[in-house]
Amino acid sequence: MRTTAFIPATMSVSARHVSFTHRDASQPALQDVSFDLAPGTRTVIIGPNGAGKSSLLALLAGKRLISNADLRINGHDVFRNTAGTGATYLGTEWAMNPVVRGDIVVSAFLDSVGGYRHKERRDTLLDILDVDLTWRMNCVSDGERRRIQLVFGLMVPYDVLLLDEVTVDLDVLVRDDLLKFLKADSEARGATILYATHIFDDGLNFFPTHIAHMSFGRLVSPPTQWPLEPNSELGLKFGSASLYQVALQWLKEDREYRRELEATGLKLRGARRDQTVPDDSETFYRKYDYSH
Template structure:
């Protein structure tokens, strides 16, 4: 990987919420070149969202070892990076009585009319919708249209397709593949939904309990089923997590309390 081809370069990243806390990310390594489409796989709580937010420049780390397009993601954030996460839908502004056309124009949609219109068709969005009257899935489509209508170089996606129906999701995936192949755009996509994704990634990265224990996989048609691979990793993650929690005296699930009906 050279400076000319590097898109995301994250080396030995460790992050804790505050000094003295156990790290939520430890020795994370992730390197992608321009045009890569990488799936970020791991269990709930593995650190995927935290990593994406760090890469988006939304979390300050002690060490300056995360770069996008050769620039420090927090101290000197590069242009051309789009982060789309699930927290957007809880913003009261996007649930207010505003017409979609006005909403998109307020973030520059009129300057990107050709791409905006293409995305309106792909995502099946009605410009006359009122944001407070539409469903969560329709609101998510508006978010995607808003985030993707400029020509981005690096796209960080955190579970934002979970609300989409299968047709819109399939058309969106086709659009993202086209963007990477024709413009050399790079995509890092965290998801738990693997239907229709077997031909999407060029790379697959496994985050296990806040670490990257295995070398990133270069993905291709000769690889096994993506769902089967993910399921095997998640079972491995759960077994390891149970061992670590048991060593600390922690057990998930129901607990019988002294004097309770269950303990009699």
Template sequence: MLTSGYHTANGSGKTTLLRLLSGKHMAPNSTVSVAGLDPFKEGLEGVCYLGTEFVNNPIVRTDMDVPTLLASIGGDFYKDRRDELIEILDIDVGWRMHAVSDGERRRVQLAMGLIRPWTVLLLDEVTVDLDLLSRSDFLSFLKRETELRPCTIVYATHIFDHLADWPTHLVHLHLGKIKDWGETEMFDIGGMRKSENSQLGELILSWLREDQRERGPRNA
């Protein structure tokens, strides 16, 4: 099991890194390797990337029903996973996609992206439109996936609600370079807080303040 989370300032390279790992962005030879393969040259079976292209797909804004959308990407074949995701994400199968809110549309998109089993899941903050309950249930589902079968999740996020016990590893990225990384237990912010969630938040806040001091004012 590996669930890795990272949070850095805007523009530091999170999306670029995920696109490199998914093979959607070309890199110099022998600089990116996932399971021993170059993701851009050879493609990666079982790698799922859910990023900005995914959430802005115009297809999910057309006058189409949920069962048709889910069936189009294998929902009828992976029936158990489809039904579990519908329940976890609290999806109404009677929704018409052109007439739902952004949060409801995002739930259907997540179900579409995750119906097929994956071995590496790359998430570029795709839970921003979910309410607190849906987001908590969704993250719990992902954590169970990594505990029940061999798979890895890399999750870039700015939101820390109910995330303290979720990652096994953390990565600190600044201006396109990795400054710190390792198992979650390695990181200590010097003093306990009211909860693990706020402790994790304080760690990330300290990283961001350090990065801002090193970078200096943007308009300097």
């Protein structure tokens, strides 16, 4: 087992030598990931689909257990003291839970999870996310259900917020208002935010204090100050580029790296043009005939 280094309790989020492989997977989802996030920082994780962003956030939320890594939030081991970390995790799978698709009025649903205890903050979020308390959970659209999730998850104050693609269903106006709220909340309370997203329009430029790049389970660029410092390594590479331009370049580099791997004979994605496919459907589907 790897010996982990001392992690200062002053860091909001700390990771040391995090490696993780999903059951039955041939490739690891995370490979030796280490980083620290200071209190009050807002870090956007950039990376292609399958880079390991969701796996990292799920581990930080204590949703999966691994034994050969040290993951801490506010100095607490996330695998042994999840309740004491002060962390809130919001991911896309929430909207698929049958419980939140039942025939229940939104006001009753929010009260059932303690919304009445945080009325002022809850009401602020209801206004920002434009949620109707008379909606029924089984009748709302995907975007409206996502808004309800965000009220549900954000109405209780947090120390660390882990966001995994939860703004993907929001229209651009609501998303902009939400990001402004999260930024102001982070600055006022010193809350730390780690946000994985694939939406890099101009509205995201103002939000992060740091950006990070993940690819093939590796942390290619650890959390780096944003806007980029002109004389830093990334500052010299990207100049005054927008966050969209930085993300686009990193994703292009990821794709080229994958193609280099494929050139060695390992085909990862896309069509298999070297395979012979029958021209007629009868021959093609014959292999599925189990009548003999």
